Amino acid sequence: MKYDKLKIGVYICHCGMNIAPKVDVEAVVEFAKELDHVAIAREYKFMCSNPGQELIKNDIKELGLNRVVVASCSPRMHEPTFRKACEKAGINPHYFQMANIREHSSWVTKDSKEATAKAKDLVAAAVARVAYHRPLHSREMAVKKSILVIGGGIAGMQSAISAADSGYKVYLVEREPSIGGHMAKFDKTFPTLDCAACIMTPKMVTVGQHENIELLTYSEVVSLEGFVGNFKAKILKKPRYVDEDKCTGCGVCMEKCPIKKIPSEFNERLSNRTAIYSPFPQAVPKTPVIDPERCRVLAKNKRCGACEKFCDAGAIDFEQKPMYLDIEVGAVIVSTGFKTIDPTSLVNYGYGRYPEVYTSLEFERLNNATGPTSGKILMKSGKPPEKVAIIHCVGSRDVRYRKYCSRVCCMYSIKFAHLVREKTGAEVWEFYIDIRSPGKLYEEFYSRVQEEGVHFVRGRVAEVTDIPDNQEDFGRLTVVAENTLTRQPKRIPVDMVILSVGLEPADGSEDVARLVGVSTDGDGWLTELHAKLAPVATPTGGIFLAGCCQGPKDIPDTVAQAMAAAGEAASLLSKGTVSTRTEISYIDPDLCAGCQTCLNVCAYSAIQFDAGRGVSVVNEVLCQGCGSCSAACPSGAASVKHFTDKQVMEEMEAILN
Amino acid sequence: MDEKKLQNIFYNTSYGKKILKCIQCGTCSASCPLTGLMEHGPRELFALIRDGDMELALRSETPWYCVSCYQCVVRCPQEIPVIDLMYCLKRMSREYDMVPVSHKIPDLYRAFSQAVDHHGRISEAMVMANYGILHPVDAFKNISMALELLKRKRLEFFPRQIIGRRWVAQLPAGEKVRKNT
């Protein structure tokens, strides 16, 4: 259907020397002039430059062009540029079509004649298509002025603080009883050996007290609906069995609880906690939770109530039920972090088999002043080790487990080596494949620890065994590796082995990804929109990523990303409105037979069935324009605007004729 | 033959190109039970091959020390079939006449395969006898063992000959097998 008389302008770009010498631009111009409805065809050195755009604008105004074709580079690069030029000159931006004769022709074709012929075909196709373009308009919608942050590690806390500081209401949802994440478990952080608690605790307190932050710990997001600017989230608050408003955090209940032998998750099961517990002394909020699986009253229906009896504040409430909270937000920041790889299946490292083999997180707790040994590095026997081995790349850089480099374990291993030397004077062997220390002051830190006399052995450990080479080492562990720099097989007897386990996505992060409509990569990390140019945005508008949920990273990078995500979210909110997509599906009610095939194929649940009229209807806010419905619709009722059958088939026909 | 060509030949064997993924971590060499005897170890062999030092790789004794225990294969983080590459190097060094002369295992294998070629089966004693001609000291060391076995009626010299021995003997030597990998 062509309405007014078509006047198409065609512009062939030289792209300096990128198109012109290979494609005979002049010939293409002459060819274009002969195509139907072409009012003018021109060539120019750089179409995307200001003078190039002016050319188009002038022609639209002076010649009354109502369609524009530019044959140049990839639409990924400059489609927005030229659409904007059209719009400025007064025609609908969708009256524009681009032919990619650079990436798809001049750069990939050896023969100049062939490249020219291909360019002609592509121009003909674009001209044929643009004739059927329709004007499309988007709508502006108001944005909710609040932000949901999922995950309260250092990433989530920082995002929340930055966003809240800029004046927006923030809901911070953390599934554990306290915020803090992994960093709360550390004592010192590389490379500067800052005390983790000293830099972290103030942030935790800020989060707990910020007037713009509503902290929802022991909570999970169970559903998220809506679209950029207008999300509706449902939050489940798990019952703590302690009233947060009444509890003063005195801790008496924990002292009185008779169930004391529950392995503490926070201490990596190296010490015990009670049934009513707060994971660690600096927890925020301080309100404890009752473990319903272990509490005598809740789990076994037996008498106890010691906590209740001794709580002066009367905060214990066995009747608490799960609560659901509905909130509306304009943007979501996901910061669900990571977990460490469980080394049990790497049996050759003996984790779980030999008591003196620790994971790095266990070591962090051993080394922590609030940990099971009050910060003394001790073996299970209570004695300090004399020889310690640290094994890099456990589960990382291993195609059978995680093929990638986990990025932080080299540095934390070096940190461990330093701490062991400092606290125990033990001899330390680090077995590494490569030392990866790209960061400010990282190499300096490595160098310093080398000077402290740590043995760095370049070789991945083959096994940790309790079979000693010499009888006097009986009872010790032997670490077997090749020093690949000297080609010497090494069998080193040690007292303690630390496994520098890699990072993998947190449990449940796939569920969170599905919830917010973001895809995950092959390894399970949430995928950003663009690794370099949009590292905290996602393909789903209004959803941002911060910290390790996007991939392994250290604290400096995590914090930088957290601030970036908060900035992006705030900039979205401060704009006040969002515009709807234009290239979305439309179901023609006159053609729709009501078969509902489309409902089943739409991955975004963007189609509803209008039983009254007996037809399906697209929700234009939810529709992403994927076209699954249009391809599936047996009546040809559904079609994606700007990708209609007519448009695609005209393009094809022009190529084949 | 020049080393570049040999390198290409190696890469074009069934698993040859897999060594390109080797990250030189040394897990294979460290896992190997006979690493102490090996001058290079599997890891260094792969580095040599990638550097094009094919003479060193093919004349190396390392592959001949391999006892096919699979420990390296089990642990290699890049899933490199080290053992198959060892087989490949041994076969190549035979084909290009670079078998290390000082090594005893080629002789042992030859003794073994001769026995199979003649009888279709082997007996340890027969292999020992064939091998002992070249390495009398090793054989001699084992004489007292042989006596002990004899005492326990555990020594058979001639393996039972099988009908198929002629078929075995006539099999073409050195035919190339290309595997889908």
Added chain:
Amino acid sequence: MSDEFEPKIIALVCNWCTCTAADLAGTLRLAYPANIRMIRLMCTGMIDSKYVLKAFLDGADGVFIGGCHPGDCHYINGNLKAKKRISGISKIVEQFGFDPERLRLRWIGASEGPEFQQNMTEFVESIKALGPTPVRDCMIL
């Protein structure tokens, strides 16, 4: 021009993966035969059976469909829906008298410029081996 048969091939490619890979092949200057004519769609999931049939009936010697690897679809799973649909179309194409080898579906990720080049080269070669589409004779008549 030589008399060698130069097929015309329509490639229906997903904007996010294969089209990006094609751009990358360009950026990397990876040459491949000029017989490919690409049509950019938002997702392989939007490829209607009639596009493929139309291409063949209009004289295409081959139709290549390129989408994201399973799991990487920008629209969650459009590529998987496409895969199902294409296997159906393939049978129809055959009933129409075209060698089903003329229709090929491949996953080529956005970063796989070299794979794109390789796929194009291989597909053109295999179409050359098959010879011109039977439609051509009809068209000359």
Added chain:
Amino acid sequence: MKYGFFPGCSYNSAAGYRQSVDAINRLMGIDLVEIPDWNCCGATAFFSLDEFKALALTARLFALAQASGFREIVTVCNACYTTLRKANQILSSNPETVSRINEELSKESLLMEGDFSVRHYLDVLYNDVPAEKWSENLTERLKDYEVACYYGCQFTRPWGDIDHMEQPTILDRFIERLGFLPVDHSARTICCGASHAISYAKECGLLISRIIREVRAKGGRVITTICPLCQFNLDSGQKGIRNPIPVPFFTQLAGLALGINASELGLDKLLVPINRILSRKL
């Protein structure tokens, strides 16, 4: 229970392996039908020297099994087990090689087609013979007789499908089922160097002593093996050691548990005598 059986070259002269297997078969109603005119599997030597021959030798075994109506082949030796499985894997995924080899096999009017299942006798005893059948037949109480199970390197490798590649337990579980007390130790799969023991006796001796020391440290009174090569190497390699540890086959231990007498099991053929311990314990 009837299986095609490939004894392998070392079976006959192995210390009482055949006697004990035969005795168990009689008692448990297992029928191992020896593949007629079987040849040597070629072991690692042939893969090292001549791949085509290596595959042809094993293909002949498959063809012979096929001709006698068996697609399942039971072995009693780790080396044979792994060699046959490896060859089967290569052959079943390389039809061109198979047809080339069938050309050769046709000279003997043989043909091999398709996939074969290669199994170890231990697998049969553990998985095919029902657990109750063992407990019904047990006659001896051996509860505190500490046994160290030695699997050797090749049994679980490289596939790890029968059991874990580095920490297998199937033999421990079997031994436990027989009423013995398996000891936990760390030398289950470390290589004993059998194939190089003659040529490089010193270094291989180190490997053996590592295994022996570990078993001793963990309180094992005997080491049981499932492979004639391991058995011979560990048994003969303890020469001159004080208090050597006997190395019976797992089938010999099974026989003892079933009440079969020691000489019927060929236990007198072990180099490190087991009698001393036996007479004290039993």
